[in-house]
Amino acid sequence: MHKFDLKNKTALITGGAQGFGLDIAKKFLVSGANVIIWDIDKAQIKKAKRIVKNNNFSSYIVDVTNFNNVARVVKKIIKYSKIDILINSAGITGPTTQLWNYKIKDWKQIMEINLNGTFHCCKAIVPYMIKNNYGRIVNIASVSGKDGNANASAYSSSKAGVLGLTKSLGKELAKYNIAVNAITPAGAKTRILNQMTKKHVKQMLSKVPRGRFLELNELSSMVCWLSSEENSFSTAAVFDISGGRSTY
Ligand SMILES: NC(=O)c1ccc[n+]([C@@H]2O[C@H](COP(=O)([O-])OP(=O)(O)OC[C@H]3O[C@@H](n4cnc5c(N)ncnc54)[C@H](O)[C@@H]3O)[C@@H](O)[C@H]2O)c1
Structure with a gap:
């Protein structure tokens, strides 16, 4: 496994118990x-701990939709550690159906987790990054936030929101040594795919010129570089990892 230099850095990864978040965690530890x-x-966190088995790996049960929960745990962590890196990976797709059939509660839940959750974590952690004049934030958006996916209006809108948040916050923090970037992955085989119909997943894959799913280690490598000191210039940007689907 290729290593990056993240020595003496502390990374906080939301949605880190599985999928992209856990794979990024493994690469960060290495x-x-x-x-x-x-x-x-909770069960998935336990499982992740059994898989990772590393003293430098710890966890909290935090619901990113709850700002008080987020802020309270940040305050706890700051007492014993700085936070150099924030990866916002917690997310859900929600049901696959046309906009006019979308249940209001489903739409709101997707926005709460994917967009407001990212806002809550940035809001709570950025002041400490400013104090340290150091930070690397990577928001895991989706290619659907750029292109829009039929039958996924809530998910696509929430991820487009994450891209807007990234661009604005990146500009606000550009005068500090803090980088804020987003990535836009195509489909990868994680549990999140079970939330969509097989037909929808097949349609997603058919749009990818590479003709296959994104591998987790391919995503983690990009996130590692964006999270490292080596990324000292790129900020407020969107990095594509869609296998040729989206070319802008
Ligand atoms: N897998 C893909 O095909 C794909 C493609 C593009 C973008 N993404 C995005 O990547 C991110 C990670 O997805 P994944 O594939 O690893 O999914 P996943 O389901 O494997 O992992 C997501 C994790 O987020 C956690 N989570 C959900 N709601 C939460 C909340 N309110 N507070 C804290 N944690 C919460 C879940 O418990 C889960 O462990 C998501 O934002 C997703 O939208 C995934």
Whole structure:
């Protein structure tokens, strides 16, 4: 596994108990970082700990939709550690159906987790990054936030919102040594795919010129570089990892 230099860095990864978040955590650990994961899934956190088995890996049960919960745990962490890196990976797709059939509660839940959750974590952590004049934030958006996917209006809108948030916050923080970037992955085989119909997943894959799913290690490598000191210039940007689907 290729290593990046993340020695003496502490990374906080939301939705880190599985999927992209957990794979990023593993690559961060190999690269020398301390990793703290946040997730709402207690059983999955336990499983992740069994898989990772590393003293530099710790966890909290945090619901990113609850700002008080987020702020309280940040305050706790700041007492014993700085937070150099924030990866916003917690997310859901929600049901696949046309906009006019979307249940109001489903739409709101997707926005709460994917967009407001990212806002809550940035809002709570950025002041400490400013104090340290150091930070690397990577928001995991989706290619659907750029292109829009039929039958996924809530998900696509929430991810487009994450791209807007990234561009604005990146500009606000550009005078500090803080980088804020987003990535726009195509489909990868994680649990999140079970939330969509097989037909929808097949349609997603048919749009990818590479003709296959994104591998987790391919995504983690990009996130590692964006989270490292080496990324000292790129900010407020959107990095594509859609296998040729989206070319802008
Ligand atoms: N897998 C894909 O095909 C794909 C493609 C593009 C973008 N993404 C995005 O990547 C991110 C990670 O997705 P994944 O594929 O790893 O999914 P996943 O379901 O494997 O992992 C997501 C994690 O987020 C956690 N989570 C959900 N709601 C939460 C909350 N309110 N607070 C804290 N944690 C919460 C879940 O418990 C889960 O452990 C998501 O934002 C997703 O939208 C995924």
